[in-house]
Amino acid sequence: MADRIECDVAIIGGGPAGQAAALALAGRSLSLVVIDEQPRPGGQILRQPPARIAVRGWLQERSYRPLKQLLERFQALDGVQWLGGHSVIGLQSGSIIAMGPDGATTVAARHILIAAGCHDLAVPLPGWTLPGVSAAGGIQAFIKGQQLLVGKRVLLAGTHPLQLIIAAQIVAAGGSVAAVLFAQPRSAMIAALARHPAAALRRAPDLLATAGAVKTLARAGTPVRYGTSLEALTGTDRVSGAQTSGGAIDCDAVGLCYGFVPQSALPRMAGAQMAAAGPAGGWACKHDDFMRTTVPGLFAAGETTGVAGAAAAAAGGALAGIGIALDLGLISPDAAETAARQLRRDLAQHRAFAALLDDVADPTAYLPAPSADTIICRCEDVDQASIAVQLAHCQSANAIKLATRCGMGACQGRNCEPSLLRMIAAAGGPAQAGFTARFPARPVAIADLLPPQ
Numbered sequence: 001m002a003d004r005i006e007c008d009v010a011i012i013g014g015g016p017a018g019q020a021a022a023l024a025l026a027g028r029s030l031s032l033v034v035i036d037e038q039p040r041p042g043g044q045i046l047r048q049p050p051a052r053i054a055v056r057g058w059l060q061e062r063s064y065r066p067l068k069q070l071l072e073r074f075q076a077l078d079g080v081q082w083l084g085g086h087s088v089i090g091l092q093s094g095s096i097i098a099m100g101p102d103g104a105t106t107v108a109a110r111h112i113l114i115a116a117g118c119h120d121l122a123v124p125l126p127g128w129t130l131p132g133v134s135a136a137g138g139i140q141a142f143i144k145g146q147q148l149l150v151g152k153r154v155l156l157a158g159t160h161p162l163q164l165i166i167a168a169q170i171v172a173a174g175g176s177v178a179a180v181l182f183a184q185p186r187s188a189m190i191a192a193l194a195r196h197p198a199a200a201l202r203r204a205p206d207l208l209a210t211a212g213a214v215k216t217l218a219r220a221g222t223p224v225r226y227g228t229s230l231e232a233l234t235g236t237d238r239v240s241g242a243q244t245s246g247g248a249i250d251c252d253a254v255g256l257c258y259g260f261v262p263q264s265a266l267p268r269m270a271g272a273q274m275a276a277a278g279p280a281g282g283w284a285c286k287h288d289d290f291m292r293t294t295v296p297g298l299f300a301a302g303e304t305t306g307v308a309g310a311a312a313a314a315a316g317g318a319l320a321g322i323g324i325a326l327d328l329g330l331i332s333p334d335a336a337e338t339a340a341r342q343l344r345r346d347l348a349q350h351r352a353f354a355a356l357l358d359d360v361a362d363p364t365a366y367l368p369a370p371s372a373d374t375i376i377c378r379c380e381d382v383d384q385a386s387i388a389v390q391l392a393h394c395q396s397a398n399a400i401k402l403a404t405r406c407g408m409g410a411c412q413g414r415n416c417e418p419s420l421l422r423m424i425a426a427a428g429g430p431a432q433a434g435f436t437a438r439f440p441a442r443p444v445a446i447a448d449l450l451p452p453q
């Protein structure tokens with residue numbers, strides 16, 4: 001173990017939620033550490049290029065402006081210790097273990113906020129382990145962070161409208177998109193919109209941004225198809241094509257975009273109560289109206305509490321900051337209530353829009369079917385047939401993990417857990433009991449955890 005830091009507040013995650021919490025706590029004479037595995041703050045939505053790389057026209061779209069302002073205010077804060085390039089691998093009451101380039105650092109804090117964001121839903125289908133196939137968010141991360149294109153002809157497929165934005169970003173970066181495929185018919189998306197008229201009206205600009213992306217794609221001659229599902233990906237050394245319900249498509253990279261799942265390993269490890277998250281699956285951290293979890297001293301905000309977008313993350317983060325200030329005795333209950341009132345209204349409105357998006361993008365009826373030899377757990381190479389054999393005897397995620405090693409590898413089940421739970425549910429078992437979260441949350445060499453010799 002390299003270092004030990006003691007502080008009043010530690011925030012895990014430098015995205016909009018973590019930034020807003022830090023800003024709410026700023027100037028209150030306390031010691032504050034923000035930890036993030038990315039070297040620079042910004043989170044997923046404002047992934048910054050490495051400091052040495054200048055990216056021309058970095059995230060120029062209008063929708064990113066308010067978040068860029070938040071990021072600028074955060075970066076201008078005095079008195080915040082930024083622990084970038086450090087992955088939190090363990091979390092117990094009041095104590096965090098973070099792995100950085102120089103080994104492990106223990107951060108002991110009176111209050112901890114988990115604002116760890118979300119990740120793409122991993123979707124197993126025949127051929128999905130071929131090089132060139134990734135989550136659509138991963139493709140976007142390369143563009144945001146370094147203007148790198150992952151292929152010459154990228155196919156995007158799934159159910160989530162974010163794939164339109166990502167496709168337009170690929171085109172704007174000079175790339176070519178073979179097609180954008182929505183598995184659901186357009187009529188299903190319109191019907192879902194109509195079920196949430198108030199949220200649709202209130203967030204019309206966000207919907208228009210998606211329409212703008214469709215226009216960009218039309219100008220580039222990129223087909224956008226609805227009701228077209230992905231059946232298999234083909235290729236030898238690398239993906240070279242896709243079989244879809246609408247025929248074969250040539251491509252050399254594929255981004256799967258079926259939704260997002262909260263990063264839940266840390267609150268689960270800390271023993272916080274969780275609830276089933278949106279239709280894409282996963283677990284959201286339960287909280288009260290100051291974002292306190294069920295574990296004393298532990299707060300949660302942003303996508304860790306359910307995937308609801310960056311504006312919701314910022315509102316939740318600010319609420320958590322106020323809650324922590326209240327619990328530290330730095331503000332009065334009256335002042336906290338006054339400061340929280342508008343934020344709670346904002347959060348509720350953003351979550352109403354998230355419910356609309358969940359409905360529009362709901363992947364459950366449209367997920368591709370894995371075949372018997374499709375790998376479900378990529379870390380441990382466990383295929384669907386091996387899991388199916390065990391499902392005949394037991395329907396507990398932990399028992400299947402022990403029997404097959406599904407979920408026991410480097411990602412600790414982050415990718416395979418939703419697929420396994422869907423298989424358990426299809427076999428009539430309980431889909432609401434996932435893996436027990438285990439230390440470490442990220443892969444680490446044993447030597448890095450031992451005291452120096």
Ligand SMILES: Cc1cc2nc3c(=O)[nH]c(=O)nc-3n(C[C@H](O)[C@H](O)[C@H](O)COP(=O)(O)OP(=O)(O)OC[C@H]3O[C@@H](n4cnc5c(N)ncnc54)[C@H](O)[C@@H]3O)c2cc1C
Binds near residue numbers: 014038043086116311
């Ligand atoms: C790949 C990806 C791309 C996205 N792109 C868009 C987009 O273009 N537009 C849009 O509207 N929404 C996008 N989203 C959704 C978006 O992430 C959120 O709406 C918003 O960024 C949430 O803010 P947050 O603060 O909750 O989380 P984030 O912005 O994700 O911030 C969480 C931070 O926590 C850090 N972290 C997580 N786990 C650990 C750990 N164990 N140790 C240390 N640090 C950790 C992460 O590195 C990250 O910087 C994307 C999501 C993903 C996963």
